[in-house]
Structures are given as C-alpha cells and as structure tokens.
Amino acid sequence: MNETWWKEAAVYEIYPVSFKDSNGDGKGDLQGIISKLDYLKNLGIDVIWICPIYDSPGKDNGYDISDFYAINPEFGTMSDFDELLKQAHDRGLKIMMDLVLNHTSDQHPWFKESRSSIDNPKRDYYIWKKGVNGLFPNNWESYFSGSVWELDENTDEYYMHLYSKYQPDLNWNNDEMVHELYKMISWWLQKGVDGFRLDAIAHIVKAEGLPNADNPQHLPVVRAYQLFSNLEKVHWMLKKLNEEVWMDYNIMTVGETSGLGPEQALEYVGDARHELNMVFQFEHMNLDSASAGTGKWVPRAWTLLELKKIISNWQTTLHKKGWNANYLGNHDQPRPVSRFGNDQQYRVESAKMLATFMLTLEGTPYIYQGEEIGMTNVAFETIGDYRDVETLNYYEYSHLHGKPMDETMAAIRAKSRDNARTPMQWDASPQAGFTTGDPWIKVNPNYSEVNVEAAMSDPNSIFHYYRRLLALRKTHKVMVYGEYKLLLPLDSELYVYTRTLDGSEDQIIVILNFFGESPVFEWPEDLRDLSRELLISNYSPNLDEEADEIQLQPYEARVYRLY
Incomplete structure (x- = not known):
C-alpha cells in the first residue's frame, strides 16, 4: 500500500x-x-x-x-x-492552483505579438491556418458552439480556439513556448504552492495535420473529440513536464480529462507512468444528458444501475494501479x-x-x-440574470434555431454552470x-x-x-485505502459496497438509499456473523442493529465497521 x-x-x-x-x-x-x-x-x-x-x-x-x-x-x-x-x-x-495550459486569453502579450504579423517570433506560439476555399481550415466544433476557428483580419488567417474565441489555443509543438510554461510553473512552485489542477489538459495535443472529422450528416461543424482529446503525445508531454519541473516537489496534480474510461485513465495516473496523480472523469457527469458536449442541455433520466456501473468500474480498475478523484x-x-x-x-x-x-x-x-x-x-426568471458564457451561447443558439423558450430556460435552470456560481x-x-x-x-x-x-x-x-x-x-485508513467491492449490483434503489484493507481485518460496509422510498436492506449471508459498529448515519436509527433486515428511510445512509 x-x-x-x-x-x-x-x-x-x-x-x-x-x-x-x-x-x-x-x-x-x-x-x-x-x-x-x-x-x-x-x-x-x-x-x-x-x-x-x-x-x-x-x-x-x-x-x-x-x-x-x-x-x-x-x-x-x-x-x-x-x-x-x-x-x-x-x-x-x-x-492547489488552477492552471490553464491549453490556451490563454486573446489579451495575453504572447497572443498580441502572435497576431501582429505572420513573421512575428511568437506567431507559432498559437495554432494558425489559412482558410480553404473561403471555408474554415477544418470542420471541428468548439465546446462553446460554432467553429473552433476565428478569422484574424489583420493577417487573413484563422486561429484555433477549442473554447471561446477569446481563448486561443497554445501550440505545444513549439518548444520555446513550452519552456516558457515550464518557467512559469516553476515560479509558482518556488513560491510554495502545493499542487495544480490542470484545466483541459487532455486537449493540449491536436491531431497532426488538423484533419477534418468524419461528417456523415454534412454539418457545418462537428464534434471532433478524437482529434484533440487524449492523444498519445499528451503522455509524452506530461512525462516531460514531470521530469523537467515538478518531480523535485512533493505536490498534488489532478488533470481535467474528459472523454475517457478508467483503462485509458491509467495511462495518465498509473503508478509507473509518472504523469499525474489523478484525473477527473466525466462519465457520471453525462448520465443525465442525451450526449456529452452540446447534448448536456437535452435531459435524460439517469438510473442508479448506470451510476453503479460507472463508479464501480473506476473503483476496481484503478485499485492498486492508480488513484481516483x-x-x-x-x-x-x-x-x-x-x-x-x-x-x-x-x-x-x-x-x-x-x-x-x-x-x-x-x-x-x-x-x-x-x-x-x-x-x-x-432558477433565475430571465436569461438576463445569467452570466456564464456557455449558457448565453446556448440560449442564443436555441433562439436562432427556433426552440421553445420555456424548454430552453428549463434546460438552463437544470444544467447551467451558474447553478454552482x-x-x-x-x-x-x-x-x-x-x-x-x-x-x-x-x-x-x-x-x-x-x-x-x-x-x-x-x-x-x-x-x-x-x-x-x-x-x-x-x-479509519480503510476509508482511504480499502478495496471497494460492490454488493447488490442489480438493486435499483440501494447502493451498497464494502471497503476492506489488505492485510488486516479492517472492513466497513456503506449502505445508501438513493431515493425517497423505504426499501429493505438484507444483510448478506457472509456478513451476518460479523459484529457491527455503526460509525455514522444521516438518521438516528432506533432499530435492533443485529437484525438481518433493515427498513431504510428516504435517502438514508449508514456506514458500519465490521469486525
């Protein structure tokens, strides 16, 4: 361990x-x-x-x-x-600082120089391309809707922005720019910061040649995750960052890496990889949406069985090999x-x-x-109360495409990032x-x-x-390092699992009622002979704790130590 x-x-x-x-x-x-x-x-x-x-x-x-x-x-x-x-x-x-290495503001001095002329020494700090027959350089869609390309009239070339047009993407193929980032990260570490959350880190490498994405429906722009997310060279870049900068510091690193499963995550966080300590996964965040990305605004009913499957897969795949966030x-x-x-x-x-x-x-x-x-x-009444750029872009998109405003506002009230802000x-x-x-x-x-x-x-x-x-x-170290084991995988109301610490008798069981009904939990046969100590509950159970059946109250949670 x-x-x-x-x-x-x-x-x-x-x-x-x-x-x-x-x-x-x-x-x-x-x-x-x-x-x-x-x-x-x-x-x-x-x-x-x-x-x-x-x-x-x-x-x-x-x-x-x-x-x-x-x-x-x-x-x-x-x-x-x-x-x-x-x-x-x-x-x-x-x-822990939040660090954005995929892009800067268009007001950053680097970008001001970069856009000043095609021959500027910092031109290649960012990703520039000429249009093709009056069209965008490729058909990739931005996370905030529309093309990833913005025309700069001064030089008559387009720059890439996976997010808003005010956030031009950095070119990680430029060694000079990369070393400028290294120098900056070292400066913060020398100040004494204890770690970094790396925003959009999975996107710092784009497919060579920036090819078009498959477009069977002939749309103006399409999502092209596979061409700018989690590409193999990202791992080389992170290993290099680790070797050059932060391996000499006892810091914490977590990457924002959408669009991957636990097996792929191990390429970032595997103990022998020397890249990141952990990554944020998004599978469970997409459960209640029709699809990832712009589909986040289209609601979908989620089920506990789906949540169990996702979380259990991450818990078991990374155990003893990497670490979850x-x-x-x-x-x-x-x-x-x-x-x-x-x-x-x-x-x-x-x-x-x-x-x-x-x-x-x-x-x-x-x-x-x-x-x-x-x-x-x-639940703000009008769009004028919202501030989030993604939300405002979605509202404008919906308006332009004739979507009913009540439907649009319902989606915004459920999913806008301003809910958290x-x-x-x-x-x-x-x-x-x-x-x-x-x-x-x-x-x-x-x-x-x-x-x-x-x-x-x-x-x-x-x-x-x-x-x-x-x-x-x-x-209780078992709550940190104990192995996760899912119980009752097909129960649609209860989420139950054990955590067991290797080489010891430390074990806990977590019993969660995820909904507003009152289901009965039956103790598994192999656990009935063990003594139980209730460590915490969100109710005040007034029950015979030795009973083999427990009728749970709405949204009840219990954690027992087993011995």
Missing part, C-alpha cells in the same frame, strides 16, 4: 469570485478567502483548490489568462496571495443535491447521503463550496453575507434558510455531518 499525503487529503474547491467579498465590490477576493480559513480548517479539509486568480479579462470567469505571473486586481494583489499561502500553511492547509459537483456542474438528490422535501437527508457516498469511495474526495451546507440549483451563502443578512455591495450574479433566494451560520448552529446540519465524515476518514 503506497501511502501518500494527497491520497489521504480532502480537497475543497473555491470559486473565488463567488466565495467571499471583503471590500464591497460585489466580487469575492483573496482577503475574503483568508477571512474564512478558520471555517475551512474547522470543516476538516486539507487542501484548498482555488479556481484561476490570474490576471484576466474575465471572458470565461478567469479561465482566459492574460498574465500567468499576476493576480487579477479584482481578487487583490500578489501580496494578498502570499498572505493567503502563509496563513493557510500556518493552519496546516495546502493550496471523486466528485459530484464543481464550478462547471449543477448542484449535486439538485441533480442526484432531492433539493425540496429531503434536501438535508439527500445531501448527507451524497456526502457519505463521496467520502467513502477509494480516491481523493473533492468538495465544492456550498456542498457542505446543501446549496441548491438556482451563485454567491456562497454565509448567513441570512442581505446578499447572504457574501458582500455589502451588489453581487456580480444574484444570490440564490433560499439563502435565508440555507446558510453557513444556520448550519453551524445546528448540530444535526449537513455541515456537521461533513465534519464527522471527514474526521472518520482520518481515523
């Missing part, structure tokens, strides 16, 4: 602009984060992952970086960051309690059940801000205690009921349940 600090850690993701505003300008900032470090320490997390805080025009909420070496003035100064790093380290908390929500996803739980009648119970799920799987758990108090999706709800005061000014995006109206102050004062709250779960994970 290869024990490592980042396997035992729990990570808390902060979306800075929505976390805590310290100066009343309506946007969260670094001093706001500093003011809440004791809150995070009290929760029991170990690592703070901070979404991009670099200088940026903000066309994609900071994922369009114009200066890797500077802090966005909206968030504060480099001195504020240095103070945050010191204050966090003084409390035993680590800081476990999450149900982040800054790009709807709120888990609204998506996989019940954010109305059983908000508290289902939020606790989902927390139990995430914190008892093998892998490093990621908690997104507000999950620990059960924050929910928001409404301000953190600290208390019941105006603007939820997030700011004394006008927030950059509206606060969820339920803040008077759902907020940190109320949660901390209630010993039975979701917040305190998270604290107990995190404490248990630190106490």
Whole structure:
C-alpha cells in the first residue's frame, strides 16, 4: 500500500469570485478567502483548490489568462496571495492552483505579438491556418458552439480556439513556448504552492495535420473529440513536464480529462507512468444528458444501475494501479443535491447521503463550496440574470434555431454552470453575507434558510455531518485505502459496497438509499456473523442493529465497521 499525503487529503474547491467579498465590490477576493480559513480548517479539509486568480479579462470567469505571473486586481494583489499561502500553511492547509495550459486569453502579450504579423517570433506560439476555399481550415466544433476557428483580419488567417474565441489555443509543438510554461510553473512552485489542477489538459495535443472529422450528416461543424482529446503525445508531454519541473516537489496534480474510461485513465495516473496523480472523469457527469458536449442541455433520466456501473468500474480498475478523484459537483456542474438528490422535501437527508457516498469511495474526495451546507440549483426568471458564457451561447443558439423558450430556460435552470456560481451563502443578512455591495450574479433566494451560520448552529446540519465524515476518514485508513467491492449490483434503489484493507481485518460496509422510498436492506449471508459498529448515519436509527433486515428511510445512509 503506497501511502501518500494527497491520497489521504480532502480537497475543497473555491470559486473565488463567488466565495467571499471583503471590500464591497460585489466580487469575492483573496482577503475574503483568508477571512474564512478558520471555517475551512474547522470543516476538516486539507487542501484548498482555488479556481484561476490570474490576471484576466474575465471572458470565461478567469479561465482566459492574460498574465500567468499576476493576480487579477479584482481578487487583490500578489501580496494578498502570499498572505493567503502563509496563513493557510500556518493552519496546516495546502493550496492547489488552477492552471490553464491549453490556451490563454486573446489579451495575453504572447497572443498580441502572435497576431501582429505572420513573421512575428511568437506567431507559432498559437495554432494558425489559412482558410480553404473561403471555408474554415477544418470542420471541428468548439465546446462553446460554432467553429473552433476565428478569422484574424489583420493577417487573413484563422486561429484555433477549442473554447471561446477569446481563448486561443497554445501550440505545444513549439518548444520555446513550452519552456516558457515550464518557467512559469516553476515560479509558482518556488513560491510554495502545493499542487495544480490542470484545466483541459487532455486537449493540449491536436491531431497532426488538423484533419477534418468524419461528417456523415454534412454539418457545418462537428464534434471532433478524437482529434484533440487524449492523444498519445499528451503522455509524452506530461512525462516531460514531470521530469523537467515538478518531480523535485512533493505536490498534488489532478488533470481535467474528459472523454475517457478508467483503462485509458491509467495511462495518465498509473503508478509507473509518472504523469499525474489523478484525473477527473466525466462519465457520471453525462448520465443525465442525451450526449456529452452540446447534448448536456437535452435531459435524460439517469438510473442508479448506470451510476453503479460507472463508479464501480473506476473503483476496481484503478485499485492498486492508480488513484481516483471523486466528485459530484464543481464550478462547471449543477448542484449535486439538485441533480442526484432531492433539493425540496429531503434536501438535508439527500445531501448527507451524497456526502457519505463521496467520502467513502477509494480516491481523493473533492468538495465544492456550498456542498457542505446543501446549496441548491438556482432558477433565475430571465436569461438576463445569467452570466456564464456557455449558457448565453446556448440560449442564443436555441433562439436562432427556433426552440421553445420555456424548454430552453428549463434546460438552463437544470444544467447551467451558474447553478454552482451563485454567491456562497454565509448567513441570512442581505446578499447572504457574501458582500455589502451588489453581487456580480444574484444570490440564490433560499439563502435565508440555507446558510453557513444556520448550519453551524445546528448540530444535526449537513455541515456537521461533513465534519464527522471527514474526521472518520482520518481515523479509519480503510476509508482511504480499502478495496471497494460492490454488493447488490442489480438493486435499483440501494447502493451498497464494502471497503476492506489488505492485510488486516479492517472492513466497513456503506449502505445508501438513493431515493425517497423505504426499501429493505438484507444483510448478506457472509456478513451476518460479523459484529457491527455503526460509525455514522444521516438518521438516528432506533432499530435492533443485529437484525438481518433493515427498513431504510428516504435517502438514508449508514456506514458500519465490521469486525
């Protein structure tokens, strides 16, 4: 068993602009984060992952970086960051930066030089091509809809952008550019940061020659994942990055790698690969959509059997070979309690059940801000209340194609990234205690009921349940390193699994009722003779715990130690 600090850690993701505003300008900032470090320490997390805080025009909420070496003035100064790093380290908390290596802002000095002329020395820092007979260089579709190509009239060539036109893709075939990135990463490591989340890292290599994607329906643009996602040369690039930069540091790395399964993930995170510690997988995030990508807006009913199959495959395939990154929500996803739980009648119970799920799987758990108090999706009345570029692009696309507006708004309320980006709800005061000014995006109206102050004062709250779960994970190594085994694979309501630690008698069983009914759990024959200690439950069971049958309550979760 290869024990490592980042396997035992729990990570808390902060979306800075929505976390805590310290100066009343309506946007969260670094001093706001500093003011809440004791809150995070009290929760029991170990690592703070901070979404991009670099200088940026903000066309994609900071994922369009114009200066890797500077802090966005909206968030504060480099001195504020240095103070945050010191204050966090003084409390035993680590800081993980969000790093965007696939693209920059179109306002980055490199791109300004690159687009200035065809002969500029930095022209090849980005991906440029001439059009073909008045058409785009190829038929690839952007993640944010439309072509990946944008015409630059100054030089009459197109530049590539897998995301928005304000985010031109870097050319990783240019060694000089790559070494500039190495130098920048080293600079942050020397400052003392403890790791990186690598945004869109699977896309840094594109298919040689940038060929057209298959297009049987003769569409103007088509999704071409296979031509810019998880290509073989990505692994060579990451090995090189590891060798050149971060192998001398005891850091944590996690990559955003859409479109792969666990076998392919092992090419990134396998113990002998020396590339990344773990990756975020997206299979379970696509369960409730007609398809990945633009299909995210077309709803589809998900089933527990499908979720079990996906999670179990990742748990078993990576065991003893690599490491999982476990999450149900982040800054790009709807709120888990609204998506996989019940954010109305059983908000508290289902939020606790989902927390139990995430914190008892093998892998490093990621908690997104507000999950620990059960924050929910928001249902803004008009499109004018939304800020997310992907959401606004989808609304425009739907309008142009004549889709019914009620259908479009329903999809947006279910899937918009702004569901996760409404301000953190600290208390019941105006603007939820997030700011004394006008927030950059509206606060969820339920803040008077759902907020940190109320949660901390209630010993039975979701917040305190998270604290107990995190404490248990630190106490019982089986919850970190134990082997996962799925029980009742065909049960459509109950998700049950054991975790067993090699070379010991440490074993737990996790029993989760994923829905609002009251199914009966029957103890498996081979476990009935073992003694049971209830470690945690989101209810207060008043039952004979030696009974071979347990009638579970809606969204009930139980974790037993078996011995």
